[in-house]
Amino acid sequence: MDLFSSEKIKNILPFDGITNYHGIVLNKEQSDFYYQKLLETIAWKNDEALIFGKKIITKRKVAWYGSSEFSYTYSGITKKALLFTEELTALKNLVEKESGETYNSCLLNLYHSGEEGMAYHSDGEKMLKKNGAIASLSLGAERKFSFKHKETKQRIDILLERGSLLVMKDVTQQNWLHRLPPTKKVFTPRINLTFRTIDLN
Template identity: 35%
Template structure:
């Protein structure tokens, strides 16, 4: 898949092969205690268009949307995926956001992963398991649109400047019937963590 638009994106297709990716998808799908995706902001009832869990090292807190994301421990499975990605990239992560797109009707809207907790230079590794989905990119200044397809087992690395220049989304796609789990491994900076309350995107 073509990442020519964005030198700050590195795509490792088939980081896990199809058999291993299917196995990981199934195990995560079953073992994750997926929370309710309804939450309220300023008294308004909202629905997150996907399911989500957040896991982090002790002391790392990432708060938004009335505690929609409770910090959970690392399961042995999540830890082992983290370790494999860390050794491959030679980079350490202290947290992961796990998104379950139950079908093509689940999505994530336009945003950058540029929350203050991630610091000025966020380095994020994103693993796709399950159904292939379009990963759309929109340049912040020119509004140029590009896209990639992220397929089962693909690992996408978003190097720091990517978040400065581009927004991304996984658009709704009614032609997709299968589920997809995406794990974005991140490094939250503890010092800033409790000072800045984070107002993250809600869709």
């Protein structure tokens, strides 16, 4: 099977946005290799966020890398990017080839089990390129991923397979929320890489 065949790319949103599911872009051997490498080499830290003025520290761990050491603010917390590692550069190149987009940063999430997730939100930080693509690469455990339209409340669910790529673009962030719902059925970790473009102008 041709992993880069356009026939398997599908926009999963019915309207008001484009979110293309590219399916599996890393085979099992590649996926397992990068999963283990990232577990061992990424500078993981518990995430911090300001919620109603109170600092919250999450169970899940995060890391932020980029093509330069620029700063990035989300959820009221400013982070400074570490420089892309060799493995992240290789994955960025693969994702850019598959998606036809370019990226200059990557926010990584480490969910230790299904009990850790992410609430509904949209990635609308001012530093992000307006209507720019956000490419989500999944390693490790398979997890359900949900979208909810901001007006109609229509919900779309998709199972993100190990080694798969999901690309949110166009006006998706303006019109849809997304989340990673917690589950008691998953006991192993998942690493999620979200490649994005910081507007440096």
